Amino acid sequence: MIVMKFGGTSLESSERIIAVCDRIKANLALRPVVVVSALAGVTDLLIRGAKLALDRNRSTDDIVEEIKARHRSVTTDFLAAGEARLTLFTHINAVANELNAFYVGVHNLQELTPRSLDAISGIGERLSCEMVAAALIDRGIKAKAVDARSVVVTDESFGRALPLMVETTEKVRRVLIPLARSGVVPVVSGFIGATQKGVTTTLGRGGSDLSASILGACLPAEAIQIWTDVDGMMTVDPKVMPNAKVIPEISYAEAAELAYFGAKILHPATIKPAVEKGVPVGILNSLNPKSPGTLITARTDGGAGEPRAIAFKKGITVILISQPRMLMAYGFVAKVFEVFERHKTPVDLIATSEVSISLTVDDPERLHAIQADLAELGEVSILRGLAIVSLIGRGFVRTAGLAVRIFSCLRDINVIMISFGASDVNVSFVVNQDKAEQAVKALHDEFFGPRRS
Ligand code: ADP
Ligand code: ASP
Ligand code: MG
Secondary structure (H helix, E strand, O other), X not given: OEEEEEOXXXXXXXXXXXXXXXXXXXXXXXXXXXXXXXXXXXXXXXXXXXXXHOXXXXXXXXXXXXXXXXXXXXXXXXXXXXXXHHHHHHHHHHXXXXXXXXXXXXXXXXXXXXXXXXHHHOHHHHHHHHHHHHHHHHOOOOEEEEOHHHOOEEOOOOOOOOEOHHHHHHHXXXXXXXXXXXXXXXXXXXXXXXXXXXXXXXXOOOOHHHHHHHHHHHOOOOEEEEEEOOOOOXXXXXXXXXXXXXXXXXXXXXXXXXXXXXXXXXXXXXXXXXXXXXXXXXXXEOOOOOOOOEEEEOOOOXXXXXXXXXXXXXXXXXXXXXXXXXXXXXXXXXXXXXXXXXXXXXXXXXXXXXXXXXXXXXXXXXXXXXXXXXXXXXXXXXXXXXXXXXXXXXXXXXXXXXXXXXXXXXXXXXOOEEEEEXXXXXXXXXXXXXXXXXHHHHHHHHHHOHHHO
């Protein structure tokens, strides 16, 4: 069995949905379990509607109509008039009515909790899985839409839920394996799950990759294929640098770092369930299936000392805490981290001196409260509008001359923080976010430019 996951970019239009059916058809012998994201842009629209619903003077009717119209129009383009199309339209109407009721609830209560937002933002996947299943059946392939809430069991961390693997494995064995074994392609909604009590959760933005990885680990699958709109994992985001190159093979550790430090192609947590079960993950282009793509494996040897890719993440904030009075005291760092733990806010990079500590966060939600708590420990200053640029590779701390090469690329750019040596696979630094592209370009030319190809 394999897992084939198709992202929103692969489900943008009826033509793309038909191309997806072709990819699935070509892999039928491998008994695929399919995972789909929402149609491109739909999750953003749903979330926009939720925020709009909080405004007393605005209506969300247009958003509900747009959701309905978009799904009906794509359906009309790939499915001829008939019973199957009518059934799908009925489903689209029912889910749109549910969405409307959620928006009305948010509007009346003037409250949008992470739990209600999950119910709203997961609507797109509940529609797309029915559409892809119908498109497959229309092409003579046995298929069944499966609402992931009946399979993926998660904890109650709404907005970034984590899977409960034992419970999920049990459901996967009961629901998905018999379907796949009987020659039916299960088309599972990505991104969503449900708590043990059956409340809808989501796995975080981009979470359909994680859905694929969870199912791949629970089956367990022989391979997980992540189908997207580029030829694989590349040396840098090809939307930023058109001369980015495909990386044919990359280790789990490198891929996880790349994802975490901003390469949007993969959800950061995707790799973990797959690594734990040793399931290889392939990244492939649904628009260019002949391209070999990228294989993510457990292998960690080879190519040491050379960066393999560059990632960057904007919207970063640096928090600097200084404590001059406590010169040489111990316990300061622990107290600082306690504050971040209390506010459940992850810290990415850290730099310390004897009397101060700088760290970066990319989730500004709790910043105000964090700042207030840190002020009890020392003087706090905040720098916003920054970016982390990261080079990912292997054997960095064992390679002479690498730092010189990296920082000579940045001679015209103000570097605010550096993290080198925390891991052998990552060198990261912080710059102003309007300089991020310039830094990425200079580094890409140095390490992957024409001289190197
Ligand atoms: P999907 O809808 O298939 O989940 P995403 O938009 O989430 O697709 O991810 C694919 C996008 O990731 C690509 O279109 C590309 O712009 C972006 N991306 C960022 N970094 C990289 C990278 N290093 N290699 C390839 N793509 C990248
Ligand atoms: N549709 C969800 C999102 O846009 C999940 C995904 O695409 O992976 O975040
Ligand atoms: Mg994605």
